[in-house]
Amino acid sequence: MPKPSLLAPPELERSAVVANNAMNRERGLTGVNSYARELGVDLLAQLAHRPAPSWLDLCSGEGRALREAASALPAGAVLTGVDLVGPLVPRPAPPALEETVASVSSWTPSRTYDLITCVHGLHYVGDQLGLLSRAASWLTGDGLLAAHFDPESVRHADGSSAARPALAALRAAGWEYSTRRHRLTLRGGRAVRLPFRYLGADPAAGPNYTGQPAVASYYAAA
Incomplete structure (x- = not known):
């Protein structure tokens, strides 16, 4: 098998697979096509008991779930959506909502959050382990972090699967992983250092478990 040409973040984000991704653009807070269904979490229940709840949604698409949550949460809530493209049709945001158009690979918040979500967004991120x-x-x-993750998208430098060592390292750092749901969860903020060095990403890796084209992330031992 020929070795793929690995891309750095700027080139990766211009690739057709990433730039044209529509995986999470229209998903709402609850219902059939929703964050609650995808993550198996009652998101409002995670936030409602807090006096000033905060939610960061990475790869937030149109931000529908955040907008719906803004009307249900108490005054003082802080909702942040970060997306490479952002809403395709700009519209006024509720006071609690900040919509940021940026790459999640380089963006960094100025605060901590009670809830962090990433619904199918990691499939299009080069350094997935670095972002986690x-x-x-x-x-x-x-706080709670919940994200979809495909271990088979993590590769060694020679292209072989690094799924098992990646999952072992994540679990050792406190993450829980549902194989059936392809969901990672982490409770409680902490410093995490995973034993991997990012090499680059292949946007031509083909479909993942969702059936959609996705990115493969390549790593060497740190």
């Missing part, structure tokens, strides 16, 4: 490590430190002490 960084996001762990963005959680409050009792």
Whole structure:
């Protein structure tokens, strides 16, 4: 098998697979096509008991779920959506909502959050393990991070699967993984250092478990 040409973040984000991704653009908060269904979490219940709840949604698409949550949460809530493209049709955001157009690979928040989500977004991120490590430190002490993750998208430098060592390292750092649902969860913010060095990504890896074309992330041992 020929070795793929691995791309750095700027080139990867211009690739057809990433730039044209529509995986999470229209998903709402609850219902059939929703965050609640995809993540198996009652998101409002995670936030409602807090006096000033905060939610960061990575790869937020149109931000529908955040907008719906804004009307249901108390005054003082902080909702942040980060997406490479952002809403395709700009519209006024509720006071609680900040919509940021940026790459999640380089963006960093100025605060911590009670809830962090990434619904199918990691499939289009080059350094998936790096983003997960960084996001762990963005959680409050009792916050929850929930994200979809495909271990088979993590590769060694020679192209072989690094799924088992990647999952072992994530679990050792405190993550829980549902194989059936392809969901990672982490409770409680912390510093995470995973034993991998990012090499680059292949946007031509083909479909993943969703049936949609996705990115493969290549790593060497740190």
